[in-house]
Amino acid sequence: xxxxxxxxxxxxxxxxxxxxxxxxxxxxxxxxxxxxxxxxxxxxxxxxxxxxxxxxxxxxxxxxxxxxxxxxxxxxxxxxxxxxxxxxxxxxxxxxxxxxxxxxxxxxxxxxxxxxxxxxxxxxxxxxxxxxxxxxxxxxxxxxxxxxxxxxxxxxxxxxxxxxxxxxxxxxxxxxxxxxxxxxxxxxxxxxxxxxxxxxxxxxxxxxxxxxxxxxxxxxxxxxxxxxxxxxxxxxxxxxxxxxxxxxxxxxxxxxxxxxxxxxxxxxxxxxxxxxxxxxxxxxxxxxxxxxxxxxxxxxxxxxxxxxxxxxxxxxxxxxxxxxxxxxxxxxxxxxxxxxxxxxxxxxxxxxxxxxxxxxxxxxxxxxxxxxxxxxxxxxxxxxxxxxxxxxxxxxxxxxxxxxxxxxxxxxxxxxxxxxxxxxxxxxxxxxxxxxxxxxxxxxxxxxxxxxxxxxxxxxxxxxxxxxxxxxxxxxx
Amino acid sequence: xxxxxxxxxxxxxxxxxxxxxxxxxxxxxxxxxxxxxxxxxxxxxxxxxxxxxxxxxxxxxxxxxxxxxxxxxxxxxxxxxxxxxxxxxxxxxxxxxxxxxxxxxxxxxxxxxxxxxxxxxxxxxxxxxxxxxxxxxxxxxxxxxxxx
Amino acid sequence: xxxxxxxxxxxxxxxxxxxxxxxxxxxxxxxxxxxxxxxxxxxxxxxxxxxxxxxxxxxxxxxxxxxxxxxxxxxxxxxxxxxxxxxxxxxxxxxxxxxxxxxxxxxxxxxxxxxxxxxxxxxxxxxxxxxxxxxxxxxxxxxxxxxxxxxxxxxxxxxxxxxxxxxxxxxxxxxxxxxxxxxxxxxxxxxxxxxxxxxxxxxxxxxxxxxxxxxxxxxxxxxxxxxxxxxxxxxxxxxxxxxxxxxxxxxxxxxxxxxxxxxxxxxxxxxxxxxxxxxxxxxxxxxxxxxxxxxxxxxxxx
Numbered sequence: 001x002x003x004x005x006x007x008x009x010x011x012x013x014x015x016x017x018x019x020x021x022x023x024x025x026x027x028x029x030x031x032x033x034x035x036x037x038x039x040x041x042x043x044x045x046x047x048x049x050x051x052x053x054x055x056x057x058x059x060x061x062x063x064x065x066x067x068x069x070x071x072x073x074x075x076x077x078x079x080x081x082x083x084x085x086x087x088x089x090x091x092x093x094x095x096x097x098x099x100x101x102x103x104x105x106x107x108x109x110x111x112x113x114x115x116x117x118x119x120x121x122x123x124x125x126x127x128x129x130x131x132x133x134x135x136x137x138x139x140x141x142x143x144x145x146x147x148x149x150x151x152x153x154x155x156x157x158x159x160x161x162x163x164x165x166x167x168x169x170x171x172x173x174x175x176x177x178x179x180x181x182x183x184x185x186x187x188x189x190x191x192x193x194x195x196x197x198x199x200x201x202x203x204x205x206x207x208x209x210x211x212x213x214x215x216x217x218x219x220x221x222x223x224x225x226x227x228x229x230x231x232x233x234x235x236x237x238x239x240x241x242x243x244x245x246x247x248x249x250x251x252x253x254x255x256x257x258x259x260x261x262x263x264x265x266x267x268x269x270x271x272x273x274x275x276x277x278x279x280x281x282x283x284x285x286x287x288x289x290x291x292x293x294x295x296x297x298x299x300x301x302x303x304x305x306x307x308x309x310x311x312x313x314x315x316x317x318x319x320x321x322x323x324x325x326x327x328x329x330x331x332x333x334x335x336x337x338x339x340x341x342x343x344x345x346x347x348x349x350x351x352x353x354x355x356x357x358x359x360x361x362x363x364x365x366x367x368x369x370x371x372x373x374x375x376x377x378x379x380x381x382x383x384x385x386x387x388x389x390x391x392x393x394x395x396x397x398x399x400x401x402x403x404x405x406x407x408x409x410x411x412x413x414x415x416x417x418x419x420x421x422x423x424x425x426x427x428x429x430x431x432x433x434x435x436x437x438x439x440x441x442x443x444x445x446x447x448x449x450x451x452x453x454x455x456x457x458x459x460x461x462x463x464x465x466x467x468x469x470x471x472x473x474x475x476x477x
Numbered sequence: 478x479x480x481x482x483x484x485x486x487x488x489x490x491x492x493x494x495x496x497x498x499x500x501x502x503x504x505x506x507x508x509x510x511x512x513x514x515x516x517x518x519x520x521x522x523x524x525x526x527x528x529x530x531x532x533x534x535x536x537x538x539x540x541x542x543x544x545x546x547x548x549x550x551x552x553x554x555x556x557x558x559x560x561x562x563x564x565x566x567x568x569x570x571x572x573x574x575x576x577x578x579x580x581x582x583x584x585x586x587x588x589x590x591x592x593x594x595x596x597x598x599x600x601x602x603x604x605x606x607x608x609x610x611x612x613x614x615x616x617x618x619x620x621x622x623x624x625x
Numbered sequence: 626x627x628x629x630x631x632x633x634x635x636x637x638x639x640x641x642x643x644x645x646x647x648x649x650x651x652x653x654x655x656x657x658x659x660x661x662x663x664x665x666x667x668x669x670x671x672x673x674x675x676x677x678x679x680x681x682x683x684x685x686x687x688x689x690x691x692x693x694x695x696x697x698x699x700x701x702x703x704x705x706x707x708x709x710x711x712x713x714x715x716x717x718x719x720x721x722x723x724x725x726x727x728x729x730x731x732x733x734x735x736x737x738x739x740x741x742x743x744x745x746x747x748x749x750x751x752x753x754x755x756x757x758x759x760x761x762x763x764x765x766x767x768x769x770x771x772x773x774x775x776x777x778x779x780x781x782x783x784x785x786x787x788x789x790x791x792x793x794x795x796x797x798x799x800x801x802x803x804x805x806x807x808x809x810x811x812x813x814x815x816x817x818x819x820x821x822x823x824x825x826x827x828x829x830x831x832x833x834x835x836x837x838x839x840x841x842x843x844x845x846x847x848x849x850x851x852x853x854x855x856x857x858x859x860x861x862x863x864x865x866x867x868x869x870x871x872x873x874x875x876x877x878x879x880x881x882x883x884x885x886x887x888x889x890x891x892x893x894x895x896x897x898x899x900x901x902x903x904x905x906x907x908x909x910x911x912x913x914x915x916x917x918x919x920x921x922x923x924x925x926x927x
């Protein structure tokens with residue numbers, strides 16, 4: 001008799017998800033990672049004037065909203081045929097890095113940390129309130145760094161969340177001299193503080209790589225030899241699990257390279273590299289992908305951390321736990337870049353390149369590396385500049401096929417052992433694995449064709465079963 | 478009593494709200510009445526001092542509560558007792574019609590027109606014309622929703 | 626109450642998590658709150674299961690699925706004080722723009738219960754998925770709401786004030802002025818709009834009222850409390866705090882304002898018709914709480 005276990009909701013992630021596991025006699029038959037929310041952005045962005053889009057798309061997600069804002073505005077730049085002056089571009093990057101820092105700190109230190117420091121506590125105590133109680137100094141210090149990122153966001157935009165100051169061809173306002181100097185000072189202070197927090201002596205560092213999970217997969221990220229490409233997006237690179245180059249392509253051509261797999265009886269789409277077919281072409285994005293593809297981050301202290309933590313190996317790292325170390329490295333990077341940008345007085349005074357209002361390109365793509373991975377905004381507009389079609393490929397959706405595979409593997413691993421606290425352990429392990437990816441499910445399910453569904457694959461990668469997602473009359477299948 | 482559904486489009490008796498300004502529109506309606514001119518008697522009249530005083534939210538409320546049409550009659554451009562209230566009304570109504578169209582209500586259900594105090598005949602014509610147009614459009618779809 | 630502390634739950638509906646993130650932005654004040662408030666359920670930051678009762682239940686996000694509806698009704702029974710936090714919960718928010726389309730279009734690519742299921746073991750698991758409701762709704766439509774804190778995101782200061790009030794047992798009221806009252810570009814002089822301009826496209830004078838320059842800025846029809854943060858950052862208000870006291874429909878009110886301030890010498894009706902996407906701009910955050918709540922649905926006959 002098959003037994004079904006459901007874990008609902010998955011906690012300490014952004015968004016609604018649940019996991020369903022079907023157990024047979026001594027085996028894990030199926031495992032499903034389901035995302036349970038949907039708002040329909042791609043549909044209701046239609047008919048909105050394109051210049052308003054960068055103010056709307058951030059509301060897809062309150063944790064990575066600056067990424068959506070920047071990706072959208074880059075697409076809108078191209079639609080109007082304008083480029084921001086270099087100082088405005090720097091301010092956009094400043095916003096982006098501050099958002100990255102704000103989001104990464106939230107994820108690792110607030111959402112994820114209980115998996116390391118509180119893992120032996122019962123569920124009611126596994127959470128931020130308990131962290132506050134038991135590790136108040138650590139929390140105090142990290143909140144100071146987060147406060148710094150918030151101040152940068154608030155200075156540049158209206159708020160730390162949903163700040164939308166970038167405009168086609170520029171940035172709403174330059175930064176004032178007083179603020180630039182103040183934030184520069186605080187930036188340096190907080191870089192020092194953060195390095196202190198994550199030193200080898202930190203109590204949580206050893207707990208990050210607690211298991212050795214080898215999950216081979218392809219990886220995708222923006223690629224650039226020089227400044228690590230979070231904003232600059234000339235090339236998207238896809239590599240295999242062993243580090244071989246699969247493809248380099250220009251963001252505008254993403255539709256030729258990346259397909260979205262649709263199962264006949266499901267409306268969920270899983271991106272995959274067309275050249276390799278589905279499911280072989282599925283891939284991972286995010287801090288680990290960026291680390292594997294771009295290698296050393298282009299600032300010193302971040303690169304030093306990478307070296308120390310074994311993140312630079314010449315071959316892709318595949319253990320999802322490394323996502324967290326890569327994430328920490330990116331925090332250092334963000335702080336160093338924020339300081340570099342704030343050192344430039346040019347951001348106090350510049351002239352935007354105002355579009356003339358004519359539609360130069362009826363179609364455009366804007367790509368950035370968001371905290372969770374490669375983010376693609378693609379818009380088509382009519383002659384008046386109203387959106388006809390919107391296609392958004394967000395980071396998390398690209399990771400979900402692999403998450404599905406991993407869930408099943410973890411279930412199988414744990415099943416072999418002592419059966420007493422099987423379900424409790426399973427919940428913890430699976431949740432932690434999902435959290436390694438820092439999934440943003442509000443982002444993932446903006447698409448029509450939600451929710452994300454799961455395929456169960458055999459060890460050889462063949463699909464054993466795929467689960468239909470029917471939003472039928474009863475919502476049941 | 479339920480209104481006829483839109484199946485009986487031609488037969489239904491439209492409920493129309495008329496915002497009439499004191500100096501012109503209302504006076505014209507008065508005159509039409511005195512002259513015994515024939516115009517649909519179920520125009521529900523609301524007297525305002527000036528068409529410029531009409532709040533777009535009152536018009537939306539009227540439609541929400543089931544009005545099949547809303548008619549505004551003010552002073553001719555240039556004749557407004559308060560100088561330019563009617564111009565402002567014209568601007569607002571134009572924007573409101575555009576909004577109505579976007580949210581799925583026929584903009585023709587909202588009309589603004591002008592008639593001076595002495596134009597009883599003109600007033601009656603406006604009202605007759607409007608009732609006919611609304612009859613052709615059929616009942617307010619919002620009302621159908623409310624009734625269900 | 627729990628050891629003399631107020632018990633609190635934070636429940637996500639169809640949310641972007643920005644409101645939860647705002648609470649976390651309280652930073653070191655969270656330590657202070659922890660002395661008086663016990664968070665007993667908040668899936669975004671902890672693993673605990675839902676309690677059987679709670680003093681304060683805070684909801685974020687709009688009501689987009691039947692699961693959202695169910696949660697609201699269940700928790701209303703379990704809590705003493707129910708709070709709608711953020712524009713989505715109080716006004717409908719950005720997801721409310723979906724009310725300009727019909728649900729069938731939102732879900733156009735979905736195949737329902739297709740008989741061709743690939744399942745070699747022949748068993749169909751029961752995988753319930755929340756169903757979309759026909760229109761995005763606000764909490765007030767379903768249950769009694771004790772406190773509403775609008776904003777996208779809600780202003781940190783208001784969130785702080787709210788928690789303060791809960792701890793002190795004092796009153797919490799939303800400010801009832803308009804954004805213009807807090808705006809640094811508001812000189813207090815009479816405004817006359819002589820042109821219609823498009824934000825992001827036409828050049829901006831950073832020292833003059835944006836609405837007066839001809840940009841659509843919903844300051845006059847939006848509740849204060851945000852300190853005009855968007856204008857301070859250099860871009861116009863899009864009304865996320867919802868209408869001020871006494872107004873229910875932001876679009877209607879804004880149309881009234883435009884009618885009042887246009888220069889009759891310089892602006893014709895044709896100029897006003899150039900303002901694009903009235904419903905998406907004037908109802909950006911408030912469509913589900915507006916007069917018609919969205920696109921007027923026509924029932925098909927027969």
